[in-house]
Amino acid sequence: MGLAGRRPALVNAFDRALADRLAALEAQGLRRELRCVDAAPGPRVVWQGRTYLNFAANDYLGLATHPALRDAAWRATEQFGTGSGASRLICGSLAPHHELEDALAAFKGTAAALSFSSGYATAVGTICALLGKGDVIILDKLVHACIVDAARLSGATIRVFKHNDLNRLEALLRWAASPDHATLVATESVFSMDGDQAPLREIVALKERFGAWLLVDEAHATGLYGPHRAGLADELGLGPRIEVQMGTLGKALGAAGGYIAGSRPLVDWLVNRARSFIFSTAPVPAQAAAARAAVELVQTSAGAALAGQLWARVAQARTALRLPALAAPQLTAILPLMVGEETRALTLAAKLRERGCFVPAIRYPTVARGQARLRVTLSAAHTTEDVAALAAALDAVHFQP
Numbered sequence: 574m575g576l577a578g579r580r581p582a583l584v585n586a587f588d589r590a591l592a593d594r595l596a597a598l599e600a601q602g603l604r605r606e607l608r609c610v611d612a613a614p615g616p617r618v619v620w621q622g623r624t625y626l627n628f629a630a631n632d633y634l635g636l637a638t639h640p641a642l643r644d645a646a647w648r649a650t651e652q653f654g655t656g657s658g659a660s661r662l663i664c665g666s667l668a669p670h671h672e673l674e675d676a677l678a679a680f681k682g683t684a685a686a687l688s689f690s691s692g693y694a695t696a697v698g699t700i701c702a703l704l705g706k707g708d709v710i711i712l713d714k715l716v717h718a719c720i721v722d723a724a725r726l727s728g729a730t731i732r733v734f735k736h737n738d739l740n741r742l743e744a745l746l747r748w749a750a751s752p753d754h755a756t757l758v759a760t761e762s763v764f765s766m767d768g769d770q771a772p773l774r775e776i777v778a779l780k781e782r783f784g785a786w787l788l789v790d791e792a793h794a795t796g797l798y799g800p801h802r803a804g805l806a807d808e809l810g811l812g813p814r815i816e817v818q819m820g821t822l823g824k825a826l827g828a829a830g831g832y833i834a835g836s837r838p839l840v841d842w843l844v845n846r847a848r849s850f851i852f853s854t855a856p857v858p859a860q861a862a863a864a865r866a867a868v869e870l871v872q873t874s875a876g877a878a879l880a881g882q883l884w885a886r887v888a889q890a891r892t893a894l895r896l897p898a899l900a901a902p903q904l905t906a907i908l909p910l911m912v913g914e915e916t917r918a919l920t921l922a923a924k925l926r927e928r929g930c931f932v933p934a935i936r937y938p939t940v941a942r943g944q945a946r947l948r949v950t951l952s953a954a955h956t957t958e959d960v961a962a963l964a965a966a967l968d969a970v971h972f973q974p
């Protein structure tokens with residue numbers, strides 16, 4: 574008798590129940606599966622023996638395979654080993670973590686910074702440390718799932734405003750304003766699935782008028798905008814007016830992890846109260862060292878050149894895909910090609926793969942139902958020929974943005 578035959582009936586029933594749920598997802602075009610990629614992340618991916626042009630990664634500057642980051646990771650591994658050994662507050666607070674945080678604070682122009690094992694852990698730890706029952710959190714409708722989950726877990730009262738709608742935000746701020754509780758507004762600076770930007774100047778002015786706090790998630794802007802490539806707040810000179818500047822280390826910065834940059838009291842409070850920081854093993858030394866190398870690299874002229882190359886590819890793609898032209902600080906590396914129906918997005922993505930282009934079909938629950946899209950992301954590592962090949966493949970599958 575095989576192993577399966579000896580499984581208790583209850584376990585079999587459990588698996589049947591899950592199989593039924595998966596079949597329901599499949600029927601709606603919503604089932605997801607992992608694809609094992611057989612090559613380093615980069616402008617090309619190898620999958621099941623075939624090479625594709627990769628328009629799916631968030632490695633916007635090509636830093637995930639950059640020699641400076643690799644060297645930093647090697648050296649940290651040689652010196653500190655592969656694991657941090659414990660959480661930061663027990664004995665895992667190694668030199669690479671402190672060096673990363675010093676570099677992040679200098680980069681963002683803040684008094685202090687704190688790193689986390691992921692962007693997800695950053696949002697959950699930070700928001701739950703700042704807010705509790707009786708407080709209010711006001712979210713842009715399109716903020717990342719980690720901010721939504723954090724808001725729910727915090728116990729604060731949640732209000733949501735239509736994406737980038739300043740009138741709705743103002744009405745909610747007026748409703749929430751009270752000296753008796755905290756009010757936190759949370760937005761992204763560049764939105765992960767729509768690739769547009771928040772009106773940060775206006776949001777900062779509004780939260781100041783109503784005495785609220787602001788958290789800006791720069792996951793898709795860190796490394797890309799501003800005189801130091803520190804993000805959109807850097808570009809707009811707004812950093813000092815934002816209480817909580819959040820970002821990730823795994824996108825343009827080519828490593829992994831998340832960070833908060835802000836005042837000393839903010840960081841000290843998070844060290845004491847952010848549960849995802851306190852009750853979690855410190856990130857591996859290689860991760861922190863690679864991220865620090867990236868933070869330093871993006872601020873140099875080499876970083877400026879990589880960003881310039883990215884914006885040139887984005888401008889080329891916008892023209893080739895007949896999208897409205899935008900000037901440099903308004904450009905983002907994320908081009909959502911709206912499809913609508915989930916199964917149609919899957920079919921288009923499969924046809925693009927047949928033509929050698931890997932573009933993900935983004936579906937519910939990442940975006941709303943019926944708003945499935947092909948999410949094209951560009952990198953400084955793409956060539957002009959790569960972008961032309963994507964445009965040709967989209968034409969060949971008769972996709973009209």
Ligand SMILES: *Cc1c(COP(=O)(O)O)cnc(C)c1O
Nearest residue numbers: 691692693717765792821823830
């Ligand atoms: C990717 C992302 C995160 C999560 O960061 P991870 O390091 O991948 O956990 C948070 N916010 C936004 C807007 C993101 O796009």
